[in-house]
Amino acid sequence: MRRKTQLIHGGIAGDPNTGAVSVPIYQVSTYKQDGVGGHKGFEYSRTGNPTRHALEELIKDLEGGHAGFAFGSGMAAITAVMMLFNSGDHVLLTDDVYGGTYRVMSKVLNRFGIDSTFVDTSNLDNIEKEIKPNTKAIYLETPTNPLLKVTDIAGAAQIAKKHGLLTIVDNTFSTPYWQNPLELGSDIVLHSATKYLGGHSDVVAGLVVVNSEKLAEDLHFVQNSTGGVLGPQDSWLLMRGIKTLGIRMEEHEASTAKIVQFLGDHPAVSKVYYPGLESHPNHEIAKKQGRGFGGMVSFDVGSEANADKLLGNVKYFTLAESLGAVESLISVPARMTHASIPAERRAELGITDGLVRISIGLEDAEDLIEDLQQALQK
Ligand SMILES: *Cc1c(COP(=O)(O)O)cnc(C)c1O
Numbered sequence: 001m002r003r004k005t006q007l008i009h010g011g012i013a014g015d016p017n018t019g020a021v022s023v024p025i026y027q028v029s030t031y032k033q034d035g036v037g038g039h040k041g042f043e044y045s046r047t048g049n050p051t052r053h054a055l056e057e058l059i060k061d062l063e064g065g066h067a068g069f070a071f072g073s074g075m076a077a078i079t080a081v082m083m084l085f086n087s088g089d090h091v092l093l094t095d096d097v098y099g100g101t102y103r104v105m106s107k108v109l110n111r112f113g114i115d116s117t118f119v120d121t122s123n124l125d126n127i128e129k130e131i132k133p134n135t136k137a138i139y140l141e142t143p144t145n146p147l148l149k150v151t152d153i154a155g156a157a158q159i160a161k162k163h164g165l166l167t168i169v170d171n172t173f174s175t176p177y178w179q180n181p182l183e184l185g186s187d188i189v190l191h192s193a194t195k196y197l198g199g200h201s202d203v204v205a206g207l208v209v210v211n212s213e214k215l216a217e218d219l220h221f222v223q224n225s226t227g228g229v230l231g232p233q234d235s236w237l238l239m240r241g242i243k244t245l246g247i248r249m250e251e252h253e254a255s256t257a258k259i260v261q262f263l264g265d266h267p268a269v270s271k272v273y274y275p276g277l278e279s280h281p282n283h284e285i286a287k288k289q290g291r292g293f294g295g296m297v298s299f300d301v302g303s304e305a306n307a308d309k310l311l312g313n314v315k316y317f318t319l320a321e322s323l324g325a326v327e328s329l330i331s332v333p334a335r336m337t338h339a340s341i342p343a344e345r346r347a348e349l350g351i352t353d354g355l356v357r358i359s360i361g362l363e364d365a366e367d368l369i370e371d372l373q374q375a376l377q378k
Contacts, residue, residue, distance in 0.1 A: 004246035011058025051232035065209035067216035074192025076228035077206025087113030150282035157185030195324030252295030255365035304353035313375035328361035
């Protein structure tokens with residue numbers, strides 16, 4: 001089955017009982033048992049729900065893994081994965097991870113004795129150097145947010161294997177349509193499904209896929225014990241979004257290529273960050289490990305004042321957090337998605353006050369270029 005077909009026919013398609021072509025929304029909390037323990041596979045919807053199960057089977061197929069899990073948000077998914085570890089364990093993470101990931105590691109999970117170090121994983125040498133005796137996992141986000149740095153997943157996974165560590169990849173920006181970290185040697189792949197997988201700015205969700213029975217058992221134990229599950233309505237909405245992931249990602253890609261070229265030629269833009277650019281320092285590895293470069297672009301307009309002028313004048317780019325939707329979105333990471341990262345840390349990472357991040361939506365690319373053109377002129 002090719003990718004676009006798998007989006008429609010992967011997982012559990014439709015309902016064998018009625019012939020409904022869409023998986024029904026099982027809005028139910030508990031299930032009748034014919035005698036104690038005599039159930040049909042479902043007992044209580046925290047443990048398992050048929051609509052959520054269909055979504056979990058679908059993401060499992062799309063990522064080519066052993067089992068899938070759906071959570072109430074990307075952060076709930078990330079937190080559940082971190083609960084596989086114990087007090088005293090250490091996790092090595094990509095330095096410019098999503099702000100919420102940095103926050104949960106450094107302000108919440110640290111209180112439970114899970115220690116973390118953030119390094120620039122786009123240079124594999126940095127990983128090897130920071131492995132400690134109690135390190136249990138390498139957590140990669142690639143491409144990163146907002147600087148679009150790319151880590152060699154296969155290379156990092158090789159280092160992890162050598163040291164007996166798990167490799168975890170946040171695949172939110174690429175989606176399984178463009179990149180499959182499990183095939184590149186990682187053990188766990190996760191998503192903020194709020195972004196491209198949902199795709200329509202109407203659902204908050206997180207998904208995880210693991211590559212072994214042991215990890216599946218352990219993560220299901222955490223999911224059932226801590227209870228951050230996705231509800232049946234949102235599971236259904238997410239499956240609906242995923243059906244069009246392929247055509248959406250192809251269109252995002254084509255429009256982004258045009259907009260990146262426009263930005264690169266514009267005198268008011270000092271720097272463009274996009275892994276599809278040959279000048280991007282990680283372009284070769286991005287090309288090798290993925291099938292597309294995605295619809296996220298960051299660029300520098302030099303100052304907070306210039307960024308504010310741009311934000312104030314665009315018509316089709318909505319000023320909002322989030323990404324990966326049909327609507328084009330614009331944000332200033334320093335004051336929005338990355339505001340929870342201390343200023344001195346932001347400066348170290350290169351997240352300047354003039355850095356603008358855009359998520360290219362599905363509007364006509366010519367309209368988006370004209371919009372940026374008029375806003376940059378002001
Ligand atoms: C949004 C995001 C998250 C967090 O997901 P939520 O669904 O907002 O909880 C994690 N990682 C990345 C890369 C994200 O963009």
